[in-house]
Amino acid sequence: MRVFVLNKNRQPLDPCKPVRARILLSSGKAKVYRRYPFTIILTEEIKQPITHNHQLKIDPGAKTSGLAIIQGKRVIWGAELTHRGFQIRDSLISRRQLRRSRRNRKTRYRKPRFLNRTRPEGWLAPSLMSRVQNLGGRRK
Structure with a gap:
């Protein structure tokens, strides 16, 4: 895994190895910006930052979805996102039982x-909508 790096103006730079991040932190050239995903922010200005293209890959699943940021064939960062779909389903079932x-x-x-039976255009089941919103929030 790699450590995410931001410049002084909070613009993303290429991720670095954890060893380099520790050196930057101990020398005072960087500060911890966020703990998860671990991100450092540089304290000094960089004249000409060099960045490469990265891709976000999503592997949707029923219970968990996989997220990965890759650069070429190298995985920069990976995570699993656990959905609330079954939790939502259980709460809907209990609500239905109370109603009955x-x-x-x-x-x-x-x-x-x-007269509340029609569903609007583009309607998704609550469990599916939760999954879409979870993944949409993570892409930002």
Whole structure:
């Protein structure tokens, strides 16, 4: 794995090896910017920074999705993102059970609900929408 590096103006530079990051931190040329993913920010200005192209690869899954940043064939950073899909499903099931038990008890004083069956264009199930939002937030 590599350590992410930002210049003084918070612009991304090429990642460096952890050894180089430790040297920069101990000499006072860099500070810790973020702990996860571990990112350092340089304290001195760089005249002409050299950066290379990086790609974000996403491997979507039902329970977990894999994220990787690669440069050519070298993996710079990798992570697994655990989805809340099954947790959302369980909460929907418990809500449905409460609603059905309320109907079976013939509980009064509840406003009737109808005409709410149409779904808007582009609708996704809550578990799928959660997965999309999780991955969308990580891309930034």
